[in-house]
Amino acid sequence: MLIVMRKDATGAQVDGVLEVVSKLGFKGHAMPGAQRVAIGITGNKGPISADHFRYLDGVTDAIPVSKPFKLVSREVKQEDTVIQVGGVTIGGGTFAVMAGPCAVESREQLLEVARAVKEAGASILRGGAYKPRTSPYSFQGLRDKGLEYLAEARAETGLPVVTEVKDVETLPMVAAYADILQIGARNMQNFSLLEAVGQVPKPVLLKRGLSSTVEEWLMAAEYLASGGNYQIILCERGIRTFETVTRNTLDLGILPVLRELTHLPVIVDPSHATGRWAAVTPLARASVAVGADGLMVEVHPDPARALSDGPQSLKPSKFKTLMQGVRSVAGAVGMRLA
Numbered sequence: 001m002l003i004v005m006r007k008d009a010t011g012a013q014v015d016g017v018l019e020v021v022s023k024l025g026f027k028g029h030a031m032p033g034a035q036r037v038a039i040g041i042t043g044n045k046g047p048i049s050a051d052h053f054r055y056l057d058g059v060t061d062a063i064p065v066s067k068p069f070k071l072v073s074r075e076v077k078q079e080d081t082v083i084q085v086g087g088v089t090i091g092g093g094t095f096a097v098m099a100g101p102c103a104v105e106s107r108e109q110l111l112e113v114a115r116a117v118k119e120a121g122a123s124i125l126r127g128g129a130y131k132p133r134t135s136p137y138s139f140q141g142l143r144d145k146g147l148e149y150l151a152e153a154r155a156e157t158g159l160p161v162v163t164e165v166k167d168v169e170t171l172p173m174v175a176a177y178a179d180i181l182q183i184g185a186r187n188m189q190n191f192s193l194l195e196a197v198g199q200v201p202k203p204v205l206l207k208r209g210l211s212s213t214v215e216e217w218l219m220a221a222e223y224l225a226s227g228g229n230y231q232i233i234l235c236e237r238g239i240r241t242f243e244t245v246t247r248n249t250l251d252l253g254i255l256p257v258l259r260e261l262t263h264l265p266v267i268v269d270p271s272h273a274t275g276r277w278a279a280v281t282p283l284a285r286a287s288v289a290v291g292a293d294g295l296m297v298e299v300h301p302d303p304a305r306a307l308s309d310g311p312q313s314l315k316p317s318k319f320k321t322l323m324q325g326v327r328s329v330a331g332a333v334g335m336r337l338a
């Protein structure tokens with residue numbers, strides 16, 4: 001259910017509606033828009049009658065939401081959600097590039113990459129400290145030490161940092177350091193993690209699951225929003241198909257569809273999508289052209305020696321070329337670079 005307030009509705013009238021919603025045992029989510037406030041209702045097990053709300057002070061309409069995802073849907077909020085983090089804007093016409101190593105491997109490695117991606121024009125630093133690895137024998141990340149190095153790199157470069165939160169246990173530690181909490185593809189349907197991150201007042205980067213449909217992905221985002229965290233960035237990172245020549249199949253076709261279905265910003269990760277560094281720059285350009293709000297790209301000073309994802313990592317000089325291409329395409333489609 002979506003309650004649409006009149007354009008001239010007062011704050012007291014919005015509060016009055018929220019009170020009625022909570023007395024009925026539901027949760028109300030006030031969503032201010034450019035024209036008016038809308039209130040999304042969650043927590044109902046079945047349909048609720050619009051008549052509970054339609055005649056309240058300041059209300060112009062109460063309409064059922066047809067999609068299974070509610071708060072993240074375009075039906076509930078027409079305006080694009082724009083995320084602000086550490087002075088960087090993501091969405092609403094501003095294109096943000098997140099770049100850095102797959103994993104933080106050492107202080108020197110991270111600082112070297114951080115300086116290089118900043119100089120090339122990236123606006124956010126990525127780096128995994130807690131790594132979800134397919135094999136228990138692979139490098140699992142520097143964990144807390146990795147978070148400290150990320151904080152040091154942020155202090156030096158001014159770049160906000162995005163890093164993965166792997167489980168509920170380490171969430172408080174990761175949330176103490178990260179500017180954006182990354183939920184990885186393997187955890188997209190870890191509902192306990194989604195519920196816990198839904199309570200944290202920090203932006204979340206929600207990667208698409210390896211074999212997830214758009215609806216499953218948006219339902220995962222709905223978990224975050226229903227918990228009260230609306231600062232969600234979606235990240236398309238390729239899905240598993242019959243094709244094995246690339247690590248995954250980059251599904252750029254969903255970008256225009258997501259625009260219709262959701263108000264959330266969407267970024268693309270061409271590194272994990274292809275697993276091949278030579279494919280990353282062309283697909284980064286394509287992502288801008290198709291309407292993405294940003295990119296996540298893996299960069300390593302010495303990909304041949306990387307402890308994870310070397311084959312898909314760009315050397316800093318190649319990343320510079322990527323940024324030049326992204327800048328030209330952004331200009332052609334009327335996007336600003338963050």
Ligand code: PEP
Nearest residue numbers: 102184185186207237272
């Ligand atoms: C990553 O960003 O390093 C990562 C593990 O990505 P994904 O969850 O998309 O596989």
Ligand code: MN
Nearest residue numbers: 102298308309
């Ligand atoms: Mn990686």
